[in-house]
Amino acid sequence: MHYALNLRTFFYSHYFYLGLRFAGGLIGVTLLTLQFADMTVAMTVCIGALCTALMDMPSPLRHKFNEMSASVLLCSAVTLLISLCAPYHWLLMFMLVAVSFAACMMVVYGRKSMPLQLATLFIMTMSMEHDMSVRESFIHTGLFTLGAVAYLAYAMGISWILRHRIKQQVLAEALFELAAYIDIKAHFYDTDKDLTEQFNQLIRHQSLLADRQQASRDLILRSHNNAKDAIVVQTHVCMLDLYELILSTHTDYAQLRAHLADSPVMKTLHDLAYKAARDIESVAYDVTRKKASYPEISYEPELDAIEAALAALQQRIDAGEPQQEALAVLRAQRNKIRAIIRMIGELHQASQKAYDTTPFWADADMGPFLSQQKYELRMILSHLRWDSPIFRFSLRVAMAITAGLGVAWLLPYAAHSYWIVLTIVIILKPSFSMTRQRRRDRIVGTVIGCVITALILKFLNYPAFILAALVLSTVAMPTFVYLRYRYAAIAVSVMILLQMYLLAPDNHHLIMERLIDTFIGALVATAFSFVLANWEYQSLPQLVRTVLEVNLRYMQASFDLLQGKGKDDFAYRIERKRLMDSLAALSSALVRMLDEPARKQRAVEDVNLFIVQNYLLVAHVAALRAILRRHTKELPVAQVNAMLGESHGQVVEVLTHALGAGNGEHAQVSQAGQASGDALMSAAALSAQDAPAAASALVPWSGWPLVQRRIRLLQADAVQIITHREAILRDIA
Template sequence: MHYALAPRTLFFSHYFYTGLRIATGVVGLTFLTYAVADLPTAMAVAMGALCTSLMDLPSPLRHKFNEMLAGVLTCSLVALLVSLSSPVQWLLRTVIVLVSFLASMMTVYGRKAMPLQFVALFVMMLSSDAAATPLQALRHAALFFAGGAGYMTYAMVVVWRLRRRLKQQVLAEALYELAAYTGIKAGCYDMAIPLPAQMEKLVRQQSVLAERQQASRDLVLRGKPRDDEAVLVRVHYAMFDLYELVLSTHTDYALLRQHFAGGPVLPLLGDLIGKAARDIESAAYAMTRDRPSHADTDYRPELAALETALRALPPADSDEVNPQAVLRATSNKIRDMIAMIARLHAASGTDGGTLPMAPGSDLTPFLTQQRYNLGTLVANLRWTSPTFRFALRVAMAISVGLLSSEWLPYTSHGYWTALTIAVILKPTFSMTRQRRTDRLVGTLIGCVLTALILRFVHSPAALIGVLFVATAAGPTFLSIKYRYTAIAASVQALLLIGLTVPHFAGAIEQRLLDTLLGALIASFFSYVLPNWEHQHLPELVDAVTGANRGYIDAAEDLLLGRAADDARYRIQRKRFMDALANLSAALGRMLDEPAAQQRAPAELNRFTVQNYLLMAHMAALRLLLQRYADNLPHAEVEATLGHAFARLRGTLGAAQAEPAPLPGSTVRIAAWAGWAPLRRRLRLLQQDAAQVALCHGVIDAALGRTMHRSTSKTADAGWN
């Protein structure tokens, strides 16, 4: 379950704060306008505020201002054009088709542009509901702009005042996801759980974690931190150091299960990892409450029992595959992880001290850049562009929805049907399918709930209170449980009708029928000009391969001491994680598509897991060299690593000449305690690289490719 769905954590999350902020702003502006004007004026201002509020998402201040300003200007223009066209039916329908198409083309700019697409469609539908004279259209657009600008001003002031709180909440969310990720790792030591299924679950969670960590970077690391924000920077860096430690324990499950099944060791390891997950969660919990966390978790019973079990094992020999040595190495990593969690707690309570980054460090490669240029949009005005085909699909579906509503045997709210289509019809089939289910179930529950409210609650003040709650609940659950948002939206719409048109009968039944009609039309058009996931798999697979090679190069430079610091390593690791997350997300969406449109799902899943293992091996190598730094024979280790990386590139399809062997000292090698674990780690790294290459070949065959191609169609795949 998502952490924000639990009452214990919901009311301290940025989701709840966002919903409360939006409800206060929209309802407050509406009542303020109603106090000085009439109800139609107040409703027009409320519509502008409500539409602008849909752009009020957690973002850096500059990005938020640009996004909300774009929403206000775009939607005000749409409201004006549609209202001016409303008296002439053929002109109105032409404008609706054009607006639907152009609004949907904006999704070429990525996920951040999707709210703007929906807001533009929402405004278009509301503005087309009744014919207006030119003067009325100008007045309507002006009031809409006033409501949007008023809400934007309010939201920017509130977010600016609470910017540190927002950073805390987003950082805490990343910690919650790291805790969930660590908790899944605990299940890898449970013999009752199949390891492949748990590994798949782990990789899926890693994709979610990468997204939340990026959101944390964008807020915490952007700009110069204030004095009271330095603690957030320290916790952020401690979180990533902890993540690398957790990642490094990812490669030895199969061997440990094979040799220690049925004994006390595996349950002890699982219990320790589970406690660590809860310990990380406690740090996140304290962060959301604006207080330092403390290392209160007692690991001593499990550590003592594990130490007893380790002493009972026979001594490890020099064989690098010795399971006892692997177990002791895993135990050491878990101890390091516990120590790092203690550092995480300590960082949350440190007010002074230096920041964990060099002064003047360029953090731009780690941050999301906001780029909207007309060239990207124009470049996608072609038949082969998925965004272009999606835009055509939306324009056709909304046109059919509005036309169909005119043939219904009752006075239909045509915009309800069209709004359902806009909500359900998404760029991918799997997203459309999920939204359809959530919309139908949520609308049904919302209609029943509203009927009960209107039946038993008659006080206007009480109904306004329920309306406020519904207005807050909609944005609160938008990105974590859309079904709840659909319930809130139905309650909100029907209560507004009940408050403003008390004697309007049949609104609930009509809402249900219009939603059902919209869902049917959206479902039909999800098969029109389809955009199946397998069409983008070649680019995503190649992106993972390219990021893999860049990460290996950066890791080699770091491990061989050729890099002054680990900045390039961290950048390439982020790029590799992002590429894996994109492929993993596409694979998940593909599995929701018809079976005839699925390509090599098992091989793609294996390819993703094996690439993830490569990243874990690199993290383990780095920690291994740090652990065995005493008496390290630098020349011999560097020669071994150089040969290993050369073979690794050859296995992955980027072969190069191996370096000449360096003269080594047998005495020095024998005296170094890390020699056996290093050889074992490199052997496992080579084995997993071979599996990556094998999976890549099978995937190429399944996708009908005869060679690896490097593509750069980021404009087409930007919405993935």
């Protein structure tokens, strides 16, 4: 369950704060307007505030102002344009289609433009029913703009006051998702759980975790000027370091199951992971409550049990049993878990003390860590081509709206074309899977909302209760729109139907008419979701190539760091972040593809394994960092660097072959991949054979076996990347 759906944390989450801010602004603007005008004017002002409120999301203050200002200007322009065209039916139909197409093209600017697209289409549908003169159109637009500007000023003021609080809440959300990530990893120690299925769950959650970590970066690293900001910066950095340590455990599960499947120590490892997740949750919970966090969980019983298991394995080895591999794997896991526990302790400490300055890289450019957003016209123009998914989506929406208007005009009963169009624009999304999910939630939410409204009007039709229901639904709608859209659909249905009832209390068919219109809009949207569709498998080759390109840069930065070539790990952190983002994008595409028709799914298993293998490379690098940190005593720097340099060269050769192979025919892909794979496998095997001799010839050092084993695994997993890339290309072809 999502952390914000738990009552213990719900009222501290930024989702609930957003709902309160949203409702306070809308209700406040409406009530203030009612002091000077009638209900019709107040509703116009309220809709202006509502369109601006759709852009009210956790963002840096400057970004929030720019985004909400864009909404004010664009929605005001659309309101005026549609109002002026409304008296001329043919012109109105043309402008509705044109505005729909232009609004959908804004999706090229990324996820943050989606609320702006929705606000534009929403006000377009709300304005299409008004038959006004030119003078009335300008007055109507002025009232709309007044409400939009009023909410902009209100939201910016509240956000400035709560700017540090919002940082805490977004950071806490990233910590809660990290705890959920560890909960999934805990099941890797449960031998009753299928290992492949657990990997699948982990990969799906990875996309969400990457998104939450990026939201935390964007808020926290853009402006950190005082001691309170320094606390959240330090906590954020500790969270990322902890995440890397958790990644380093990713490579040992299969070996643990192979050697210790029947041992009670597996249950102990599961319990340790579960406790670690709860410990991180306690930090997140204290961060949301603006409190310093202190450790309350003891790991000693489980750690003592692991030490006892290690001692028992050593006794078996002394007795002549071949348990050396099991001992090495369990010992390595013990060391990683101890490092994770220590880092969780540092996470607690980071929340406890105020810092004079932000404990981050001095004078470093944070730009590479942050989401870069450029709103340039040439980005839209570059997508005005037939093979652009955004262009095809825009055409799809424009055609669906045209069809929806035609259906409304042909129906024998007085259909509300604006409601049909609104349903279409809410349901129809750029990807088939998003459309499918939104359609299901919209229909179910609307039905439930209609039933609730009918019950209120029949049994609880009192002004005070209707007002309370309006306030509650107004708070619930923005609160759940990013958590559970179905709940938001219920709330918005209740809110709009009650508002319509207050404006037209004599319409006894209000609920049934809107319900029928919703089903018509959903049917049209479903039909057009197959028109000019872009299936996820079509984007897989480019996404896979991007992962390989970023992985090459990541490997270079990683081995530079391992060999001590840089003054700090800043470049490594940048490339790690980029690799995790590219893997999250590929994971998201895979998850969306699984929601598409079976005949449109390609290479599902190989894409999944390709993602896993790339994660394993990250895990091997993290493990190598941990090993080198743990065995710094008498470290033979020259010899270790030579081994790392040779391994780096081999891995880079494989990844380069994989990238180069994509430029030829699929037969050539297979030959190149097989050749490079065979070469590296031979090199890895030779390394394994020569390892004991090399170790004895070099300076004695306790870390040699661990480093050599990790490098062999790194090389072997790099080879598997080629194999799965070949299979993906063949299946798509």
